Amino acid sequence: MTADAPERAPRVLIADDQTLIRTGFRLILTARGIEVVGEAADGAEAIAAARELRPDVVLMDIRMPVMDGLEATRRILGRIPDCRVLMLTTFDLDRYVYEALSIGASGFLLKDVTPEHLAAAVRLVGTGDALLAPQITRRLVERYAAEAERTGQAAVPADLAALTPREREVLTLLGRGLSNTELATELTLSEATVKSHVARIFAKLGLRDRAQAVVLAYETGLVAPQRGAGSGATGPNAAADA
Numbered sequence: 001m002t003a004d005a006p007e008r009a010p011r012v013l014i015a016d017d018q019t020l021i022r023t024g025f026r027l028i029l030t031a032r033g034i035e036v037v038g039e040a041a042d043g044a045e046a047i048a049a050a051r052e053l054r055p056d057v058v059l060m061d062i063r064m065p066v067m068d069g070l071e072a073t074r075r076i077l078g079r080i081p082d083c084r085v086l087m088l089t090t091f092d093l094d095r096y097v098y099e100a101l102s103i104g105a106s107g108f109l110l111k112d113v114t115p116e117h118l119a120a121a122v123r124l125v126g127t128g129d130a131l132l133a134p135q136i137t138r139r140l141v142e143r144y145a146a147e148a149e150r151t152g153q154a155a156v157p158a159d160l161a162a163l164t165p166r167e168r169e170v171l172t173l174l175g176r177g178l179s180n181t182e183l184a185t186e187l188t189l190s191e192a193t194v195k196s197h198v199a200r201i202f203a204k205l206g207l208r209d210r211a212q213a214v215v216l217a218y219e220t221g222l223v224a225p226q227r228g229a230g231s232g233a234t235g236p237n238a239a240a241d242a
Contacts, residue, residue, distance in 0.1 A: 010056035010126025011037045015046035015072065016088060017064045021111065025059060025118065032119040043067030050076045050083060056126045060105070061088045062096045070096055070103070077104040081208075084125040101211045102219075160220060162204045168222065170197045174210060175217020 012034055014022045019041075026036045037053045040046035042064045050058060058076060062069040073085045087100045087108035100108065106125040109118065160168060166187075173183055183194045198213075207213050217223045 009034045010084075010122055011035050011053075012122055013038045013040065013046065013049055013053060013055035013058045015040040015043070015049075015058060015064070015069065016061040017041050018061075021061070021088075028115045028118055029122065032115075034119060034122055041065075043069055043072030046072045047075050047079075050080060054080065055083065057122050058083060058085045059088055059109075059122070060085050062100065068096075070100055073100060073105055074103050086121060086125055098215070102215045104208050105211065106209055107211055160205075160222075163201065167197055167201050167204070170194070171201050171213060171217055172222045174198070174201075174213045175223035177214070 012029055014025050014036060016022050016025075022039045022041075026039070029036050037055050038049045040049045044067045046058065046060060046064075046069075047067075049055075058073075060069040060073055064072075069087060073087070076083055076085065084106045085100075085104070087096075087105050088111055089096075089108055090111050107121070109121055113121070160171075163171065169187070170183060173186060178186060180191050180194045180198070183189070183198075184191045187194070189197075198210075201207065201213065202209070205213075205216065207216065
């Protein structure tokens with residue numbers, strides 16, 4: 001509560017090849033007190049603008065000319081690791097989103113996002129958190145983790161031996177989409193203790209945020225892709241609270 005008040009609004013760069021999308025997002029964000037420091041019409045422009053302007057958050061379209069959003073994200077995060085990237089996509093199962101999460105994107109938004117959700121998402125990832133819409137992200141990760149398993153293209157598993165049994169348990173539940181509040185309830189722990197576990201997991205495994213933790217949980221087999229109906233834990237409504 002006290003921490004929320006002094007929070008500085010993130011500085012945002014918008015990268016999308018459609019002028020109307022950029023203009024619309026700029027108007028929405030500035031009307032809500034979030035500064036848009038620049039715009040880019042393709043991935044190469046996004047990289048140049050990010051290097052010059054050092055935004056806190058980049059809204060990055062996946063499909064752009066000259067250079068796509070994936071390569072731009074990879075290069076931006078390689079140069080500016082504390083920058084956060086939110087991918088913009090038209091389809092909730094865009095095959096590129098899974099790769100985007102695994103290379104360090106902090107989440108993704110559908111382009112028809114409501115103004116309120118857009119501003120909230122930008123503020124959320126600007127604090128260093130990850131935006132995970134569980135009903136979409138879980139289906140996405142399960143689909144492509146299963147595909148990678150079938151084709152033998154899964155990423156090399158991280159060394160989970162560094163984790164304590166409790167940390168492995170926490171990572172497994174993170175992979176299922178549980179928020180810190182839900183983790184605390186499930187494990188009968190305080191939220192402060194849960195946050196400490198999450199922070200240690202990230203440090204030991206070199207993870208940026210929850211998005212990468214979810215991907216890793218599937219790729220290492222801690223969470224198995226579920227075929228069929230999405231039964232089981234349903235995560236928080238819109239975002240994780242790491």
